[in-house]
Amino acid sequence: xxxxxxxxxxxxxxxxxxxxxxxxxxxxxxxxxxxxxxxxxxxxxxxxxxxxxxxxxxxxxxxxxxxxxxxxxxxxxxxxxxxxxxxxxxxxxxxxxxxxxxxxxxxxxxxxx
Amino acid sequence: xxxxxxxxxxxxxxxxxxxxxxxxxxxxxxxxxxxxxxxxxxxxxxxxxxxxxxxxxxxxxxxxxxxxxxxxxxxxxxxxxxxxxxxxxxxxxxxxxxxxxxxxxxxxxxxxx
DNA sequence: TATTTATTTCCATATGTCTGGAAATATCGA
DNA sequence: TCGATATTTCCAGACATATGGAAATAAATA
Numbered sequence: 001x002x003x004x005x006x007x008x009x010x011x012x013x014x015x016x017x018x019x020x021x022x023x024x025x026x027x028x029x030x031x032x033x034x035x036x037x038x039x040x041x042x043x044x045x046x047x048x049x050x051x052x053x054x055x056x057x058x059x060x061x062x063x064x065x066x067x068x069x070x071x072x073x074x075x076x077x078x079x080x081x082x083x084x085x086x087x088x089x090x091x092x093x094x095x096x097x098x099x100x101x102x103x104x105x106x107x108x109x110x111x112x113x
Numbered sequence: 114x115x116x117x118x119x120x121x122x123x124x125x126x127x128x129x130x131x132x133x134x135x136x137x138x139x140x141x142x143x144x145x146x147x148x149x150x151x152x153x154x155x156x157x158x159x160x161x162x163x164x165x166x167x168x169x170x171x172x173x174x175x176x177x178x179x180x181x182x183x184x185x186x187x188x189x190x191x192x193x194x195x196x197x198x199x200x201x202x203x204x205x206x207x208x209x210x211x212x213x214x215x216x217x218x219x220x221x222x223x224x225x226x
Numbered sequence: 227t228a229t230t231t232a233t234t235t236c237c238a239t240a241t242g243t244c245t246g247g248a249a250a251t252a253t254c255g256a
Numbered sequence: 257t258c259g260a261t262a263t264t265t266c267c268a269g270a271c272a273t274a275t276g277g278a279a280a281t282a283a284a285t286a
Contacts, residue, residue: 050235
């Protein structure tokens with residue numbers, strides 16, 4: 001993962017409503033959720049939520065797809081996985097105990113280190 | 114990890130110079146690094162770097178300790194580990210394949226799920 | 227076509243962040 | 257005590273972000 005990709009993903013998640021929306025989308029999985037339902041669920045005005053969703057979208061963390069009058073948002077699993085891998089990467093260069101996570105399929109071994 | 118802790122940690126890392134400083138501190142490990150050395154290494158003015166270090170510090174990601182004229186900064190491994198766990202948490206509630214990481218010691222099993 | 231529903235875009239305001247010059251504080255060595 | 261070194265704090269300008277009212281766009285339905 002490129003450093004600028006990581007920065008915009010971290011920045012996108014570093015906001016109360018966006019983090020909440022992202023976590024909700026993660027939980028609902030590939031069914032996704034309409035913009036209006038997200039706004040209602042999180043008690044955020046629709047236009048404000050729309051702005052936040054576009055930030056998450058531009059960071060590549062979610063995608064949108066029109067379905068009739070609604071626009072369905074879904075997470076992009078790969079980007080989240082890459083971000084976790086990116087954050088874990090450094091500590092695994094020499095000091096695995098600092099990160100304490102394992103990333104399957106990262107290399108030949110079954111841990112990130 | 115509390116949600117506000119996560120937000121400030123994410124926000125602290127979502128900036129070019131801070132992310133670079135943090136990653137450098139992760140790489141040097143518990144030896145840590147002086148504020149001036151960090152500024153020089155990353156080609157950032159000392160006062161600007163000082164501000165960034167205080168943001169990382171307030172987010173709990175690093176700590177400081179005076180050593181003579183220098184102030185040594187070190188990462189706080191637990192907070193990084195907690196943040197990774199926090200981000201991984203949601204996707205592991207039902208959709209482990211989305212997160213693709215394992216957090217040892219998370220529960221009784223050896224993976225986060 | 228007109229109406230309702232769903233969402234986005236436009237816009238202005240308020241607030242927060244990034245930056246670096248200059249001054250203040252702290253420590254060491256002479 | 258003085259000067260040099262290391263770092264922080266203060267400050268102000270430039271820029272970016274968050275918010276929500278109002279209008280615009282898009283789609284379904286009658």
